[in-house]
Amino acid sequence: VVTLLTDFGWQDPYVAEVKGVLLQTFERLGGGEPWPRVVDLCHTLPPCDVRAAAWFLARVHPNFPPGTVHLAVVDPGVGTSRPVVAVQAARCHFVGPGNGLFRFLVGTADLTVVRLNAATSWRGEGFPPAPTFHGRDVMAPVAARLALGCPIRELGAPGTAADLGSLEAWPAAVESEAVGSSRPIGRIVWIDRFGNAITDIDRASGLGDRLSAGAVLRLAGTEVPGPVLTFAEATGSEPFWYWGSGGKLEVAVDRDSVARRFGWRVGLAVGWTAP
Amino acid sequence: VVTLLTDFGWQDPYVAEVKGVLLQTFERLGGGEPWPRVVDLCHTLPPCDVRAAAWFLARVHPNFPPGTVHLAVVDPGVGTSRPVVAVQAARCHFVGPGNGLFRFLVGTADLTVVRLNAATSWRGEGFPPAPTFHGRDVMAPVAARLALGCPIRELGAPGTAADLGSLEAWPAAVESEAVGSSRPIGRIVWIDRFGNAITDIDRASGLGDRLSAGAVLRLAGTEVPGPVLTFAEATGSEPFWYWGSGGKLEVAVDRDSVARRFGWRVGLAVGWTAP
Amino acid sequence: VVTLLTDFGWQDPYVAEVKGVLLQTFERLGGGEPWPRVVDLCHTLPPCDVRAAAWFLARVHPNFPPGTVHLAVVDPGVGTSRPVVAVQAARCHFVGPGNGLFRFLVGTADLTVVRLNAATSWRGEGFPPAPTFHGRDVMAPVAARLALGCPIRELGAPGTAADLGSLEAWPAAVESEAVGSSRPIGRIVWIDRFGNAITDIDRASGLGDRLSAGAVLRLAGTEVPGPVLTFAEATGSEPFWYWGSGGKLEVAVDRDSVARRFGWRVGLAVGWTAP
Numbered sequence: 001v002v003t004l005l006t007d008f009g010w011q012d013p014y015v016a017e018v019k020g021v022l023l024q025t026f027e028r029l030g031g032g033e034p035w036p037r038v039v040d041l042c043h044t045l046p047p048c049d050v051r052a053a054a055w056f057l058a059r060v061h062p063n064f065p066p067g068t069v070h071l072a073v074v075d076p077g078v079g080t081s082r083p084v085v086a087v088q089a090a091r092c093h094f095v096g097p098g099n100g101l102f103r104f105l106v107g108t109a110d111l112t113v114v115r116l117n118a119a120t121s122w123r124g125e126g127f128p129p130a131p132t133f134h135g136r137d138v139m140a141p142v143a144a145r146l147a148l149g150c151p152i153r154e155l156g157a158p159g160t161a162a163d164l165g166s167l168e169a170w171p172a173a174v175e176s177e178a179v180g181s182s183r184p185i186g187r188i189v190w191i192d193r194f195g196n197a198i199t200d201i202d203r204a205s206g207l208g209d210r211l212s213a214g215a216v217l218r219l220a221g222t223e224v225p226g227p228v229l230t231f232a233e234a235t236g237s238e239p240f241w242y243w244g245s246g247g248k249l250e251v252a253v254d255r256d257s258v259a260r261r262f263g264w265r266v267g268l269a270v271g272w273t274a275p
Numbered sequence: 276v277v278t279l280l281t282d283f284g285w286q287d288p289y290v291a292e293v294k295g296v297l298l299q300t301f302e303r304l305g306g307g308e309p310w311p312r313v314v315d316l317c318h319t320l321p322p323c324d325v326r327a328a329a330w331f332l333a334r335v336h337p338n339f340p341p342g343t344v345h346l347a348v349v350d351p352g353v354g355t356s357r358p359v360v361a362v363q364a365a366r367c368h369f370v371g372p373g374n375g376l377f378r379f380l381v382g383t384a385d386l387t388v389v390r391l392n393a394a395t396s397w398r399g400e401g402f403p404p405a406p407t408f409h410g411r412d413v414m415a416p417v418a419a420r421l422a423l424g425c426p427i428r429e430l431g432a433p434g435t436a437a438d439l440g441s442l443e444a445w446p447a448a449v450e451s452e453a454v455g456s457s458r459p460i461g462r463i464v465w466i467d468r469f470g471n472a473i474t475d476i477d478r479a480s481g482l483g484d485r486l487s488a489g490a491v492l493r494l495a496g497t498e499v500p501g502p503v504l505t506f507a508e509a510t511g512s513e514p515f516w517y518w519g520s521g522g523k524l525e526v527a528v529d530r531d532s533v534a535r536r537f538g539w540r541v542g543l544a545v546g547w548t549a550p
Numbered sequence: 551v552v553t554l555l556t557d558f559g560w561q562d563p564y565v566a567e568v569k570g571v572l573l574q575t576f577e578r579l580g581g582g583e584p585w586p587r588v589v590d591l592c593h594t595l596p597p598c599d600v601r602a603a604a605w606f607l608a609r610v611h612p613n614f615p616p617g618t619v620h621l622a623v624v625d626p627g628v629g630t631s632r633p634v635v636a637v638q639a640a641r642c643h644f645v646g647p648g649n650g651l652f653r654f655l656v657g658t659a660d661l662t663v664v665r666l667n668a669a670t671s672w673r674g675e676g677f678p679p680a681p682t683f684h685g686r687d688v689m690a691p692v693a694a695r696l697a698l699g700c701p702i703r704e705l706g707a708p709g710t711a712a713d714l715g716s717l718e719a720w721p722a723a724v725e726s727e728a729v730g731s732s733r734p735i736g737r738i739v740w741i742d743r744f745g746n747a748i749t750d751i752d753r754a755s756g757l758g759d760r761l762s763a764g765a766v767l768r769l770a771g772t773e774v775p776g777p778v779l780t781f782a783e784a785t786g787s788e789p790f791w792y793w794g795s796g797g798k799l800e801v802a803v804d805r806d807s808v809a810r811r812f813g814w815r816v817g818l819a820v821g822w823t824a825p
Contacts, residue, residue: 007743008743009742009743010560010592010593010594011592011594011595011742011743012592012740012742012743013591013592013606013609013610013796014742015592016553016589016590016591016592016606016610016613017609017610017613017795019589020610020611020612020613020614020615021613023551023587023589023614023615023618024613024614024615026615027615027616028615034584035587038589047743047744048744048805076781076805077782078780078781079779079780079781079782080780080782130794130795131779131780131792132780132781132792132794132795133795136613136795137795
């Protein structure tokens with residue numbers, strides 16, 4: 001399996017070209033075996049938002065079978081000195097830019113990082129990489145080779161965790177503005193199609209115990225009761241919190257967008273106040 | 276073949292997670308056979324609109340080959356007492372919530388309904404179903420098992436047509452408002468990307484004969500002549516009606532959105548007046 | 551491989567129905583072989599914009615492996631006298647309307663054109679083609695047959711390049727308005743998700759030499775310096791030009807939409823002025 005995660009959108013030729021190169025590589029090197037499957041994860045990530053890409057992939061990848069190759073291309077620094085990497089971790093492979101997108105893999109047992117500086121594993125003769133499209137010309141051929149069983153160490157030079165790069169820190173202003181006098185414990189990291197706000201507060205964080213003991217969850221001055229188990233438990237049109245399907249604290253209102261109702265955005269800090 | 280029909284949208288992790296679980300299940304239980312194919316039907320259904328999902332699936336499923344498994348997740352009542360079901364009908368399988376989505380299958384010969392209350396057919400140990408995401412944790416593993424050939428009766432407890440649930444009736448206000456003095460015969464059930472209005476009036480309804488005999492089709496006060504066979508027959512920029520590719524009466528204008536031009540929406544009643 | 555390129559959008563049943571018919575045809579005629587793969591190129595082409603479809607396919611198809619069947623349906627004249635064609639060219643097949651979409655293939659060595667007027671290669675008994683949906687009822691079954699290895703000449707009557715039709719010329723007004731006193735050499739043919747403007751000026755056009763010798767690229771009165779190799783080379787928030795990943799001249803600003811900033815659209819002429 002090769003999965004695709006990009007900020008290319010669906011309306012342009014870029015996703016189609018990446019898929020074409022994957023299939024061309026399967027055809028050239030696959031030797032009559034059934035070709036690996038190609039699965040779209042998402043192509044409408046916010047443009048150039050590496051943090052969003054990292055969040056998405058960290059959440060989704062554990063659902064895929066061992067051996068999956070995740071090709072992730074959110075690469076505003078394409079063509080600069082940032083490395084392009086292949087990573088082996090968690091029984092899967094990851095291919096993309098070393099701009100922090102794969103930072104979340106650091107700490108995984110048996111992490112292997114390879115810098116993709118070997119033109120022999122790229123698209124091939126007659127196809128020098130376009131300086132603005134390494135996703136198609138460098139990363140896709142490598143992802144295809146990994147999916148066909150090529151050992152990762154043959155695809156480039158040994159690298160280290162430093163080659164994975166780092167994500168920018170969240171801007172501080174948003175945090176202080178939003179939390180007010182409450183104690184910050186996390187922030188909103190995703191707003192989904194239904195307008196539900198997903199935070200980075202983990203179920204294992206102990207916040208649940210505090211809130212059971214009378215503490216109150218707060219976002220930008222609004223008190224949010226909870227937890228509920230299902231949306232049907234919510235009464236009226238008040239916001240509530242619950243442990244979401246990704247194991248993190250989420251905030252919603254039933255059949256409406258909590259984000260639009262309160263003007264909440266990604267980056268907003270979440271806090272709590274003692275009873 | 277497993278098809279996917281949801282209101283998850285393309286921008287969130289939910290579709291990707293469902294696909295991952297399907298592939299994980301194929302990998303665990305597939306035994307080296309080629310994996311079933313996964314096909315996206317639509318993920319941008321109007322959020323929580325079970326009626327839209329039912330309309331879409333009823334129209335599309337006959338185009339798929341025998342043995343297809345249709346996994347449909349529009350499930351605003353997730354985690355409540357509504358059942359989760361697997362259905363065998365029309366030489367295919369259907370998996371989803373018992374909230375009316377599959378009501379259209381009632382009347383099909385050899386209908387089999389199974390309630391998916393057996394944890395053994397769910398995602399497996401270590402993955403208790405998230406109360407807000409049965410599509411991933413309950414329905415996807417079952418759909419994968421059906422696609423791998425598992426008999427439907429082994430996946431849960433025998434159910435009945437009542438377990439399929441019912442759709443809400445259309446709100447009456449829209450109907451009386453729209454039809455005026457004409458005789459209501461149906462309503463708009465879908466507006467497509469081109470702005471064409473698809474109704475639920477079937478070609479076999481006899482309306483065609485009435486309209487040939489001089490009756491006039493009316494929507495919200497507007498007379499709509501017809502039928503035309505192709506859009507190229509339309510003259511000028513007037514609306515017209517025709518028998519659409521799904522066998523139902525549709526209304527359009529050439530190279531414009533009839534829905535936007537007249538402010539028509541899903542639910543609007545369609546009537547006719549005698550000559 | 552069968553690729554799909556349409557203006558159907560993702561929200562309607564049309565793409566799903568085409569996929570269903572492809573799979574139904576594989577199931578009926580495939581004889582137990584592994585089914586060809588179905589790949590979405592794009593479904594959000596501007597509605598009825600045959601020129602956009604032609605541009606997209608001309609750019610993308612060389613990335614796919616030999617033997618690929620490209621099914622392209624942007625067909626505002628569906629049901630009229632425009633032919634439906636299958637084309638063999640560049641070691642691939644193309645199926646769609648003869649409305650200019652495949653005009654770009656003229657000049658390819660060994661071009662074979664077949665008019666799809668033989669009902670025996672359509673969807674089959676019980677499925678007369680809907681006058682408004684030849685993509686599903688005529689083209690998809692033919693594309694499936696080609697992907698299964700059926701010789702193109704058995705699918706219809708011999709045709710000629712004239713059956714491919716022609717694209718409308720660009721409206722002249724846009725050109726004169728935009729270029730001003732500069733010498734027109736091309737125009738914007740695509741605006742991508744990032745707001746970058748892709749022109750039809752080829753790297754082999756010699757413009758690069760002129761611009762190196764001091765000539766200045768101009769769009770609608772704005773001087774655009776360049777070329778840069780990567781976006782990171784750009785200084786500040788000024789527009790710049792570069793040779794894009796499709797081999798054409800593109801104009802952008804770093805981390806912003808050049809199209810929105812300057813109000814540029816597809817069709818705008820690009821010129822240059824001597825130093």
